[in-house]
Amino acid sequence: MSLMNTYTLENGVKIPVLGFGTWQTPAGKVATDAVLAALDAGFTHIDTAEMYGNEKSIGQAVKASGIARSDLFITSKLDNQAHTYELATQALDRSLSDLQTDYLDLFLIHWPNPKAFRDHDWEKHLQETWRALEDAYTAGKVKAIGVSNFKPKHFEVLKKTQKIQPMVDQIRICPGDVDRLTIDYCQQHDILLEAYSPFGTGQIFANETLKALAQKKKRSVAQLCLRWSLQHGYLPLPKSVHPARIKENTEVFDFELTESEMQQIDALKGVAGFATDPDTADF
Template identity: 45%
Template sequence: MSALTDHFTLANGLEIPSLGFGTWQIPDGDDAYDAVTTALAAGYRHIDTARGYGNEASVARAIADSDVPRSDVFVTTKLPAEIKTYQGAVDSLAESLELLGDDHVDLYLIHAPWPWDDIGSDHSAGNAEAWRALEDALEDGRARSIGVSNFSVSDLEKLAAGARHRPHVNQIRYFVGHTQDDVVAYCRANGILVEGYSPLATGAILEDADVDAVAQRYGRSVAQLCLRYLLQKDVLPLPKSTTPSRIAENADLDFTISDTDLALLDALEDPTA
């Protein structure tokens, strides 16, 4: 039961390491390079980046400079949320692959169903166009798996209506008190793996007294408890840190939360609300 060596299996049979290292908000250059280098040395084999993060080149350089073969690292990147055309998606993936120095990515996601400056707007037609480009990438090997991020049940249903392939993954904001149960249930029913970003509520949960009380019962940090919570919910956590000690701590998740404590955590309110 090691978070660093366990895998989830996607609907197409591809194995994905059960713990990812997130790079959101880690600047390009030394910050991203050093963080990914540290994560790989700590045993992470799943790195999550995005064209929108602007750090793909530094992520790739860290992987290339490590002692870990590229074939042993699962790399995710994402189509920018504002790109909603077929050709735009084709061109953006080509740009990402050039920056990553590779001919394929292990997982390619539509970053959001709407542009970040127009959250909640309907772009179902554009998503269908972009998805067709991802399906082509899956079929010709430029992407080993494909998926979406921040998609609601409605977004997923609209996408499925004209799709050749269902998403393998939906990456959503997920943490204790914010579990998007309707989205998770839909994904479970349709063979879509749920990945959880911001598993520590972007830090908001770290001072939560109720969560801390549970963590202390296991002799663990709040961060470790929150990440273990996701794993026991069959959600793939994507913690992010630039601090070497925390990067290592976030991967030390080999303990089990009791059913009683899981129920207690399930009942807590969103710490960011």
């Protein structure tokens, strides 16, 4: 496997196995420099969202890189305030314009049950929103559509009205935080799992088990976490704004974890906290 390897989504679209995360990467020079460093290190897959506030900077970096659009895989996600058909359609157009592109490779519903709609028929809003994504897909504005932070119950809501099943679920997966029920559901339904916060948003690095194992393997804890995720068949999305770390995070294809090393990592519980509950989150 290498950085050029891809998974194949249910509709045949190829998606690079490692993506570059950009949450909490401030818009402006920090974001453009980080994306340019990621492209330079060989990343071809960039993950952003309207709610990250950095799509314009990412679009500028992609333009400045001179890399052909067709050689890149760009994902964005829907604003939590936009869970109606019209608002979702407008939000996608905004992302396309900010990213200076006429299509996205993947567009996701960021959150199944945002606070703004929770007490206002959220299920109907979710179904309507999904219909907007299906129509955008049919119109060719997006090459693939999916969701994020969905649990089986949210998929069941979509199922009542969907014409197209989500192709991706982007959820928090890192050593110690593995939502078995959701993972099993996605694997049974041919929904690719993208693993966000593969380092528990930086909380994983203090873990002694991982530190010892990293030392034994002559690798960093970051590389160990990414390798563990890839060997499980997930698509990890590491974020960094430091070029040396960005490069380090791509160097995960020239070593392997043994079955017992995988099991040692699988046995960790809560070492970097747990995902926010999508049905009670304060946003």
